[in-house]
Amino acid sequence: MAPITNGRTLFNEIPSGFPEPGKTTVYDTSKTIDLENVPLNGGVLVKTLVLSADPYMRVQMREADIESYMPPFIVGQPLGVGKILRSERDGFKPGGYVYGLLDHAEYSLPSPDVPVFGIRVFNPEPGLQYSAYVGAGGMPGQTSYYGWKEYANAKAGETVFVSGGAGPVGSLVIQLAKQDGLKVIASAGSDEKVQFCKDVGADVVFNYKTTSTLDILRQEGPLNIYWDNVGGTTLDAAIENAANHARFLECGAISQYNSKDGVNMKNLDQIYARRITLYGFLISDLAPKWEEEFYKVIPKKLASGEFKFREDITTGLENSGQAIRDVQIGANTGKKVIVVAQE
Amino acid sequence: MAPITNGRTLFNEIPSGFPEPGKTTVYDTSKTIDLENVPLNGGVLVKTLVLSADPYMRVQMREADIESYMPPFIVGQPLGVGKILRSERDGFKPGGYVYGLLDHAEYSLPSPDVPVFGIRVFNPEPGLQYSAYVGAGGMPGQTSYYGWKEYANAKAGETVFVSGGAGPVGSLVIQLAKQDGLKVIASAGSDEKVQFCKDVGADVVFNYKTTSTLDILRQEGPLNIYWDNVGGTTLDAAIENAANHARFLECGAISQYNSKDGVNMKNLDQIYARRITLYGFLISDLAPKWEEEFYKVIPKKLASGEFKFREDITTGLENSGQAIRDVQIGANTGKKVIVVAQE
Known part of the structure; x- marks a missing residue:
């Protein structure tokens, strides 16, 4: 078979604000690949x-000499699901499925030692689409599951506030919290997202763009647990309404990724006064402890419908730049996935 | 014996900024007490x-309907050391010494159920002045010891930054950290305080009023542990220079007590990126676990000179209003104690 085009989305330029397709990222068809003969090494x-488009990607779009918890996003290595065509690696059989950091391309040759998330073989659960394995069944779902199990110390009857409740992380947190018998307050950025939070079981849901977060938390708090996906003034409002001994799970800060301005915090002194513990965490640290349990428990619950999730599908790798932007500006209506190819 | 004057310092008015003697607090000699016949109930x-003048007192100078971790400061109940004159209470013998919340007065009748700190009998260590029992041998020292033991998870060779290093809490933290083999960076607000931090063993000390905290932390970090006595932009600078998996002990926020303005924080998103844990704590929660060990270990080390401490003595209860103010504006040059009487 002759070499064929290997379409790729390349990272072209560091954005100063939101990423722009065609500028921050460009789709490129100049490379070819010989599927039968390319050396596997x-x-x-x-x-x-x-492929998956996730909020954390913005953190990678920076100068390579700025340190962070993720390596800089040089050519783009999103999380994705792929099918093994050929293999020289133990445990990876042709015809099997892998989940992990792939090239931002139609075909890739992931190194045996891909950093941070690595790559793992999985057996798809019958009835569960592959795309679920980059969402509720992948990194976002793992974030929810590992964080909740490790730090929430949830007790039935307690109150939790989940910001970004309609996202793939938040919506699974809502369901884990309801399973544990908590009262769940959730925020989201559109009426449609508010409805999704209700659909997955949140007790009190509000649109933070049209309703005051402070007013809601003052009415519905105090908070025993705050799952923070957004940072900024929402964190300040949560601190103001924290119960004594509250646990804050610091999972993300999307409100701050696209801005260099700081945020005015009025209530930081309440961290000690109310004896709040804030846990900053990343799933890479927690995976050794919780990964096997996650794969045993969660895909089954997603396939059976016991746990709900929602996807917002972009079709075609050439559209991934727009998908990446949509996630940063909050224009997606579920876990953003890019369907690159059928089997 | 006829009734005698029981001089008192009364809380007169809620301050809007720093407390002012004669306005926030007034010294009053209108009450008398009959030492032989006053009923003990x-x-x-x-x-x-x-008596002790401490930073936390400002938190109590508020409207009674504003909730906080300390009851409002109605007539003033500072921590103090006293001698028992008469007693109807088990375990409290006349001639013995007590430490705890006393009235802001020459004589008091502490209730058997004083809130928060309670009152305990102690046996003075030979060679250690009574005033030490409200400082390094009392609440501030307990704060250092309990917090360090419970949360620091210190390992030899790590780096800790202690803000407010010359205060009674900070200076004991410096000594506990050096004992554990850490590199200690400390900040203080005058050249004299800087010298004291050096005297107790800190490796790198700077005057935050004349030197950039950020510059020092960028040179001397990253920080494995931050002991936060001050809050505000210093906390932001510490987050910017935190190592992965850093522990932040949120002990106080004196930079914010006398202001209603918030603080601009630029680095809160690094809490999750660097997997920092921030522990807000109060000694009341930790006392059941660490109090007995503290009294076994610390007074001996203070008496022998192994652990150093420094006092700034105000003489006379009529001057306690100024002592309270001095602590809030940082004018004291050691643990502020008010010597009310000799035995």
């Missing part, structure tokens, strides 16, 4: 089926 | 020897 050749 | 009669 002990690794695998993977056909990309689904 | 099952309690004790205590002659005040030493």
